[in-house]
Amino acid sequence: MAAPMKNKMLISSKFLVLLLIIGLLSITACGEDDQSSCSKPDGATGDEKSCGCGALNRKNVEKSGENLNQDGDDSSAAAVEDEDVEQGEADHDKVKYSGAKNSPVFRRTNQMVLINGGEFLMGTDKPLFPQDGEGPARRTKIGSFYVDIHEVSNAEFQLFTKDTGYVTEAEKFGDSFVLEAFISPEVLKGISQAVAAAPWWLPVKQADWKHPEGPDTDIKNRMDHPVIHVSWNDAVAYCDWAGKRLPTEAEFEYVCKGGLTERLYPWGNKEMPKNQHWMNIWHGDFPGNNTKDDGYATTAPVTSYPPQNKFGVKNIIGNAWEWTSDWWEVHHSTELQKNPHGPKSGKDKVKKGGSYMCTKKYCYRYRCSARSQNTPDSSASNLGFRCASNTLPDHLSDSNEV
16 A cells, blocks of 8 residues: 555655746746835736837848738838928038037037946846846946937937938838838838737838838927937947947946936836836837827937936936947856946847837836847837947037037
8 A cells, every 4th residue: 555655645746846846937037126025116017028129120021911001012102202301401511510509490419428437236136038138237347438418319410411421221221110000001001011020010111210200201390309210330420420439238227227226217116206207108008009198109309308317317218229339148247347348249239228119018128227139230210329438529528518
């Protein structure tokens, strides 16, 4: 009779081991919190998904299972005349980055702020997306540097293109990625492809920084919004022209965290401090309905909302994703790092900050420790940048307004 008892004990042991494994698998990663226990951030569901931003590569588009073009026409809608943005054009035909004063049409937003160096915890030990390389938390020392207070706006980018004749990669490729919800029915008729991992992202012909949602849109009323549809290569070209550079990922996160430890956002853990909107993200059901609780369906002016922390920067999270100089890597050393610049090579570049398309259920990556990536030639309707510099450029040295 001993053998059956032994078998029962063996089965029970296996059952307990199985329960233990299931229990471990059911533990979800938690976001940064000021509690010692591993709890989810307010509003997080534990089943957060991706908006597909990281998959925006022209190689990842495929024929849509449901042909978006009911008429069978493979071409996009007829393009509107590609004319330069008219607002402020006469004032800026000869303006260069050489100390030009504010235009009567718009106020310059190329100001920088000094970021005093120091040590901080980069990353987090409570990652929501471990596969993104959000962890582990690691001591990191940063030297002093300057960073743009604002994201680079359409107005500022236009000065660059007029001065240099620069043509963005989206303009050269002839298309860029746009969220389906913001594409007009006329343009939508000509689209029969979508991003495989995120079918709400569509490659739109003649979508670029001057035509954010396609050829029948423009930026005449969005000159103070962040420039979008810019690739990493485009951003580098602009920063070089401006006597600046892209921030490293460590610098960006140092600015974002603003001296705070284990906090979700630049100001703390509450998404709405004092019940006010301090950032532009998606409200409502993604990707079909943005209720615009924060005032904007897509991008907001780069001057919108209060400064997000003690450094005085605006929209360091939300509004538009921002390129950094680093190559993408998901495995990080826990040893002290000093002014890290990321790997020496790679396939993708790191972007930080999230965008107006981010929500807790999709792409909860508007946290300071969150990160994502794209190939250097990728562009999309929620991807922009800001610049940094080791020293204040000469044209800004006399005054931090030009």
